Amino acid sequence: MSSQYAKLLPPHYKEDIKNWLAQDAPSFDYGGYVVGDTPEVAVLYGKSPGVLAGVPFFDEVFNQLGCRVEWLISEGESFEPVKPCARVTGKACDILLGERTALNILARCSGIATRANKCVALKKQHGYNGIIAGTRKITPGFRLVEKYGMLVGGVDTHRMDLSSMIMLKDNHIWSQGSITKAVQRARAVGGFSLKIEVECQSKLDATEAIEAGADIVMLDNMKGDVLSEAATNLKKNWSSTRKFLIEASGGITEDNITEYFSPGL
Known part of the structure; x- marks a missing residue:
């Protein structure tokens, strides 16, 4: 299930993910050795109410590891717990190698989208016609993920950087x-x-x-x-x-x- 905003992302986001994976496994992957390369299916659950955001980043983590992601809900969709959101198919060692990096990205992005969406709901509830915008007070190195979450949540991203x-x-x-x-x-x-x-x-x-x-x-x-x-x-x-x-x-x-x-x- 594709994301409507995926084409906005610059090519270097794939290199960012490559580097994040490298940071998490700088040498031996001992746990990966333990589980081996048996084909497995992992299920991603939404365990608290929220808005799903960060699909392209999650997909790319597992794409780089040779796994396949099947989405069960659409990006931008609100869900209530406990909600099956996606299935990841691949070798056990590869799924676990990408698990924490993918979850960290998705949780951060979805959290921002959820908060942004709440603000948009308040705007509609009060009949306000102005624009709600985000901030440049983002986590260094995580700019694309956090600004992307604002976009999916329905708020203006404001300026992306000092050059914008x-x-x-x-x-x-x-x-x-x-x-x-x-x-x-x-x-x-x-x-x-x-x-x-x-x-x-x-x-x-x-x-x-x-x-x-x-x-x-x-x-x-x-x-x-x-x-x-x-x-x-x-x-x-x-x-x-x-x-x-x-x-x-x-x-x-x-x-x-x-x-x-x-x-x-």
């Missing part, structure tokens, strides 16, 4: 002395094809960022009525002259995300 968009945070602005100077310097090298996002601590900061030509204004660590009022006023004041997005960020979790479902965002 220019985000000017407080330290970037401090180094240049002002938001305006930082935006001008960024635009000089980013050109017209890269969006510029500016982290703003106040409505005054946001106004300067818009005047300087920022494409996205991040209202950082603003909450409640303060956030809603700032976002609404900025759109009202600039809607006829400038096009920009407003983003809320800082301390947003599954438990408090509904507080950010503002008409101004």
Whole structure:
């Protein structure tokens, strides 16, 4: 059963998996010797409620080991425990060699997709029309897996890396002395094809960022009525002259995300 997002993955993800397998078996595989090469079938069970994500990574682990995976549910599908999700056929030693690496990847990816999906459900429940996006605060080396999980879970992946968009945070602005100077310097090298996002601590900061030509204004660590009022006023004041997005960020979790479902965002 194929994944609708598999074609998005860059070729090097296969090399990543090759390296992860090598890390788990740097020399002798003593357990593999014990079980031998008898043909076996392993069943993958979903043992807690969730959303399945990470199918291409799981498939590639066992593909590299000469095993075959048969999926019993689709990627992105929600399930309740205990749910048979897949069967893996191959030599016992090969199945066990890939088992932990494959499960680690799938569990991490599915966990992220599950949390993302819960946020999307809250958005629909409250009739919010804005975009919920992920973060670049990912586990080093696991970027593709974690961003992929966001995508399957239904949220925007935001920027993939430092090269995907220019985000000017407080330290970037401090180094240049002002938001305006930082935006001008960024635009000089980013050109017209890269969006510029500016982290703003106040409505005054946001106004300067818009005047300087920022494409996205991040209202950082603003909450409640303060956030809603700032976002609404900025759109009202600039809607006829400038096009920009407003983003809320800082301390947003599954438990408090509904507080950010503002008409101004």
